[in-house]
Amino acid sequence: MDDVQITVNGQVRGCDGAGPHTRLLDWLRAEGLTGAKEGCAEGECGACAVLVARPDGPGRSRWTAVNACLPAALAFDGQEIITAEGLGTAPGPCAEEDLHPVQRQLADRGGSQCGYCTPGFVCAMAAEYYRPERDAAGSGRRVETGPAVVGEEHAADRETGPNGFDLHALSGNLCRCTGYRPIRDAAYALGVPEGTDPLFRRQGQSAPAARPTRVAAGGAQFVRPATLEELFDRLEHDPRARLVAGATDLGVEVNLRYERPPLTLAIDRLEALRVLDVGPDRIEIGAALALTEIERGLAGRVPLLDRLFPQFASRLIRNAATLGGNLATGSPIGDSAPALLALNAAVVLASAGGEREVALAEFFTGYRQSVREPGEVLRAIRIPLPLAGHSAFYKIAKRRFDDISSVAAAFAVKFDDRPDGRRVSAVRIGLGGVAATPIRALRTEQALAGRPWSEEVAVDAAAVMAAEGTPIDDLRASARYRSAMLEQSMLRFYAETQAGPEVG
């Protein structure tokens, strides 16, 4: 077995003490790097955020902020990590003050009170500071609405500072003390990285390649297969294996429900699962691409997904979480499934025996269950082209950002504009949070297909939609509210298609 090594703040550290279930955060803290904190252990608060050098095209890397509480330490074999301690130094008996620009701004502007969340904020903010696309020259502070949102009355999906700082970079960090204003001010006061900044320069080189990793300890194994073939081989030999990519779901199970899978197979760096291909009649998205990578790679090509991304958890989560993971866990409240159902997507299941394509509508079979066989891996997601002309994604939750859906509804509709008025020529509606699996709103689709797009039809369809699924009462919402939100989503979709410019 190769020795597992992780480079932290430029120093190579052996990883002998870490078992298959030791989280990156716990390993860092045991190493004496106690800056990163555990606030929630489920990727909600960001107190544990650190920076990882991730690939960013040929010969480039990108400092990517991730939650350290969720992934296994062993998943970072051969990788480079920066923590708050590595960004700068406080004055002390053996040190001169040497603060990173992000740290300087936060410290001077009252961005920390109790300070417990601060190292995580520092890392999330530093990633945005180094983001190559950040328009630091300043095209002016702007509050943008989502592409399909009509009128200023709708919630801003994005907020950007005068220095191009996207405030959503901090949507996965919670602070209980400050009320956030000084943190926002600190973020918006950041300048441009200097050319001599070593972390800035580091982005001009490739990220470390993933290393095949095999560690067994305490009756459990962590394996990063070198190839797809090795993956299939191990899957065949141990059907109990848990596949893990971003670990944003499995990490929660380990931390909060104390699951200890005997074999974890890390698949997130396998190239076969990381393709992004836009063809003439379909888009193929690798199952192990992080959502942020997809968002960047598609660059607005799928408007419905553009409306989904800002609503999908937080940037910290999207930097690790994958579309494949979100589908394969089969949660009825996963946010991508309703959107992909509306887009008529299919999944590609791969095994030693070959590949098969399954329509997403036939993929889910029950609560957190799917047609995926034990030996199969969800390799890619395919979205057929052309896209429907009009789409929308409505997520209903208690909190505007980084919350779990009470209800999610995605619309993809093709209209036929005739002299006598507009008709619905094709419609797909995906729903989450109203049944044991994500579902299509088939009866509502029937109520719309071929009908004139009038208020009367929309109101009737809304009433049909209110009865879709079998919503329940739980801590997030009442069943009554969930049904009402289905109805209201249809009414809103109608209103939006009437009110303004053509919707995505």
Next chain:
Amino acid sequence: MKSLADRPVSPVVGLEVAHESATLHVTGAALYTDDLPARNRSVLHAWPVQAPHTHARVVSLDGTPALRVPGVVRVLTAADVPGLNDSGTKGDEPLFPAEVMFHGQAVCWVLGETLESARLGAGAVQVGYEPLPSLLTLTEAIEAGSFQGHQPTVSRGDADAALGSAAHRFAGEIEFGGQEHFYLETQASLAYVDEGGQVFVQCSTQHPSETQEIVAQVLGLRSHEVTVQCLRMGGGFGGKEMQPHGFAAIAALGAVLTGRPVRLRLNRSQDITLTGKRHPFHARWEAGFDEDGRLQALKAVLTSDGGWSLDLSEPVLARALCHVDNAYWIPNVRIDGRIARTHKTSQTAFRGFGGPQGMLVIEDLLGRCAPRLGLDPAELRRRNFYRPGQATPYGQPVRHAERLHTIWRQLFERADVEHRREQIAAFNAAHPHTRRALAATPVKFGISFNLTAFNQAGALVHVYKDGSVLVNHGGTEMGQGLHTKMRQVAATALGVPLDVIRLAPTRTDKVPNTSATAASSGADLNGGAVKDACEQISARLAEVAARRLNIHPDDVRFANGTVTGIGFHDRDIAFADLVHDAYFQRVPLWAAGYYRTEGLHWDGARMQGEPFKYFSYGAAVSEVEVDGFSGAYRLLRTDIIHDVGDSLSPLIDRGQIEGGFVQGTGWLTLEDLRWDVSAGPHRGRLATQSASTYKLPSFSEMPEEFNVHLFEQATESGVVYGSKAVGEPPLMLAFSVREALRQAVAAFGPGGREVQLASPATPEAVFWAVQDVRANATASPADGAAARPETGSAPSRASTPGH
């Protein structure tokens, strides 16, 4: 003797300085209690055995299976307790209970070489339970007559008679939710027996002295055998005033029994399920107004949900009753209070300490009654403000009542309210599915512990021969900036630059018998004590300087690290040189400072007196936008003017105001504690026990435009350097958001009707309120004014809707 409020020339207080630990925070170098185990060897880890019942007798407990789990070292049970098996001060909180009183209560603890072994060991402990019937909701407890503690009453005048003769009389009811502290750092202790044989506990606690007392109580030791240190906390908010004691005692017990350091850190789910929260309340009220909308009478019964034990429920209730008036003169009052006993976590202190709950009752009442009185809610509020010369229902004159009026007027000007109301009306007319509204609410909050004895503090200040200064005081740092302010106070009192002063962590062997850092009083009390200690030293140094300068000691001046005489321009002494001289003249260079708040009196039995040193004032105006499709909303803009006296540290005070406001907004709109109240197998289980189910405000909840202004020319006489407390009062400025939501909801209909809004006003709650308004808008006027009679606002006998 110098006046407490007077500032010398070039004071360090009042300067805008960053948090004393800011550079440590941002570099990850600031140490918290649970950062210490990584620096200690052979630390044991503790894990609780949490009962899967809401109310049950423990009929058997067998820890031996746990001892067979590899790595398990010890199972701690009631039989191990050498002292008293109780983690509280009232004798009603057994540390190892024989009767489970809430779902998830810890019945015993397992110590392991690793956290994993302790967890697996806890799973192996065999516990037999005999389930018992449980009471969960306030309604269940009230129906069952399940109450605990005192049932105080605040009264003045004849409320019944005044109600009978009032021109308008309304009645209502409201039940509203509590709040989880969700300090980012969960409860943490690290205990060991030190090289001197004493029990040393590193603890994240707002009340080190009481943690020390409880540890001693459980171990059967005297206080001088236990030392508690609090480095700093990753947030407290009241949740570490009483709650840490039992966990510290478990760690200390384990350390004493095993001879090894024991770490007890709760993970988030354990913290949420084991520790107390802000008290939910139920209130039933009747109010009478005169023809002009002036309050004539208020009768109310407030019932708090105290959970399973008293903890701080009595003083929380007392503060609630003392704040039902908020900023309003009510000539005839009778407010009865009681504490329900339910099978839930024992609810405890939380920023505001009952004050927010009391104020919610009157702000809700005014928000509901305004349309029925035909008055703009802001005008109704203003009309009822206290005026100089008036007193609270408990008999305390409302000093500086004129500030309410001044703040209100300034706020409306600064926030451009009149113009924005026009813009809002135009916006609403142009948008069929969206409504905007703005609302303003005031705050008057009494400062001092209601219990007079707590209003004292100590400090220990050392000046070393090189002129450097080390300050200890009894207060704890939880992010509120107390240490920053204390450095500024010490630098001001000694006339030295800030970098001369270093703050040491809070320890019970430095300053004994301290009060909790709570009730917003940290800077007032400890500032008084630090200043006293520094002035003792500077008085002695003045004598040394006077001899050298050949002047009277009273004419010696200390400023910016130099010591000189009045009117001297050419002769001065460096502070460090003077200190050096003083040492060789055998002058003591350290002092213990002490402060007690003057002029307080409180009769808790009669609920009368003057319990507060002064009142803090403020007001906020908030504008919201509500989406009619979902009930979701945005907070577009908030403007605040708040009275902090003459600020000791403006950056810190602004941070407290903004942070308190957002935390209050979280309580009122988003943070939603849900227990399983069904009769099913998980009855009593807290459903929202993680960050994914209990949502805190994030960036998206911050006001998009946020303007905070400190009230000017606000010197508070009798308080350290003329300042005022700031920790709690701004939380209650968040009522402006709740009232703005109510008004935005009302704008979906024709207006003129009472709008009821649940608390927290989640998007779902707002949606249903909108639906009610829409339904009423299409119903006939004869349907009556009450929007949802089932929740208790039956129109009262004498009510006359609208003018």
